[in-house]
Amino acid sequence: MFVKTMIKVNLSEGDNVFNQIEDSLKIISEIDRAFYKREKIELDLSDVKWVLPCSVILISGKLMEILNKGAEVSYISPRDQKVKEWLSDIGFPLGKKPDGNTFVSIKHFSNNPGNKNQVNEEANEVLKKIENKIPNSFGESIRYILGELADNMDEHSNFTFASLMAQYYPKKEYLDMAVLDNGITIPLNFEKNNISFREDSNAIKKALYGEVTTKKHEKMRGYGLKSCRDICLKGTKGELHIVSRNGVIILKEDDSPEFYDFDKVALDGTFLYFRLPTPKRKMNIYPYLEG
Amino acid sequence: MAKKILLSERFGNNIFTRRTISAFFEEINNLKEAEIKIDFSGVKFISRSCADEYIKQKEVSRKKIVEVNMSKDVCSMFNVIKHQYKRAGITISFDAHNPHKRLIPA
Numbered sequence: 001m002f003v004k005t006m007i008k009v010n011l012s013e014g015d016n017v018f019n020q021i022e023d024s025l026k027i028i029s030e031i032d033r034a035f036y037k038r039e040k041i042e043l044d045l046s047d048v049k050w051v052l053p054c055s056v057i058l059i060s061g062k063l064m065e066i067l068n069k070g071a072e073v074s075y076i077s078p079r080d081q082k083v084k085e086w087l088s089d090i091g092f093p094l095g096k097k098p099d100g101n102t103f104v105s106i107k108h109f110s111n112n113p114g115n116k117n118q119v120n121e122e123a124n125e126v127l128k129k130i131e132n133k134i135p136n137s138f139g140e141s142i143r144y145i146l147g148e149l150a151d152n153m154d155e156h157s158n159f160t161f162a163s164l165m166a167q168y169y170p171k172k173e174y175l176d177m178a179v180l181d182n183g184i185t186i187p188l189n190f191e192k193n194n195i196s197f198r199e200d201s202n203a204i205k206k207a208l209y210g211e212v213t214t215k216k217h218e219k220m221r222g223y224g225l226k227s228c229r230d231i232c233l234k235g236t237k238g239e240l241h242i243v244s245r246n247g248v249i250i251l252k253e254d255d256s257p258e259f260y261d262f263d264k265v266a267l268d269g270t271f272l273y274f275r276l277p278t279p280k281r282k283m284n285i286y287p288y289l290e291g
Numbered sequence: 292m293a294k295k296i297l298l299s300e301r302f303g304n305n306i307f308t309r310r311t312i313s314a315f316f317e318e319i320n321n322l323k324e325a326e327i328k329i330d331f332s333g334v335k336f337i338s339r340s341c342a343d344e345y346i347k348q349k350e351v352s353r354k355k356i357v358e359v360n361m362s363k364d365v366c367s368m369f370n371v372i373k374h375q376y377k378r379a380g381i382t383i384s385f386d387a388h389n390p391h392k393r394l395i396p397a
Contacts, residue, residue, distance in 0.1 A: 116314040117302065124303040140336060140364065147307035147338030154308045155340075223375070224340055289339060289371045 024058040025265040057178040060093035061163040123150035139283035148224040157183025182269040200247030201259035293326040299333030316348035
């Protein structure tokens, strides 16, 4: 007889991305523990009043992964009708819902090693959907960021699952874009390539600032994340959150970078979350690429 | 006689990943034609990573490869790479303004 575990989903209210990321990682840890004990999982979202795309992607990405390994999961919907409808509309947790006027619903895809063009194809599909929902003033910035993230995922992560969603908030005038892969993480990739670092957040920092590359035998590598950072922060005056294994980096244009390392939770993968305010004038990305 | 390949037909309007480019060059390096004309019509955007990979692959290819119909934005990305190589003191022969191309607005 299977044991059932109820996991209460508590997410901080408000727009603080880091708080929701931390809450989501706690929930993911509980999901993992229950899954490895071969327990049925019941996810209780009844008290959830506000969900950011970062939480949606982190939790649904984990659920997809364990569902594909045979897990049994059931849900209690949020009591808050607006939250319930939004989660349904964006396709939480399984994806496969049509996109809305202001959002690209959750996309999950599993790696097909036989198709070298797969990540390119998936990124093209997602981009087509995003570009119709955002103002033209973003210029090529979204295309560029999505492209570099897709390439990093393809080159470095050895992922088996990846997830993405995007939500444009017309009244708040920003785009939130979340990308998750369940690959080997930045810190582990560095360890495998004998690149030293202190804590996991230090490894993320080295990748983000282009200080090191795992492709040492090739010239001119290590620019991708750095240029995405510059476009996000300097170009749109936005925010960037990166979580990989135990490390977290939060970057905002006007603030000093924040580095954290979780003790009790970790992410088996890499998660990037961009919050990109709408540029007032059409953005030219090229000055941010010269690096 | 040059073999002409329309890139957008293979990879869509945007080319993002290095593996796409390296697999493409693996294919063209095995073609029997000595000259390959790569038509960039319809390619709106190439990522920085892809432009870099393209330049590297072309440098080591034995084929004579000519690019045509590059858009202004695609040329801009290749020029970014060229500047980065130049600043690093590395000479490359790739020219995004080759006389065979017509500039097409993105």
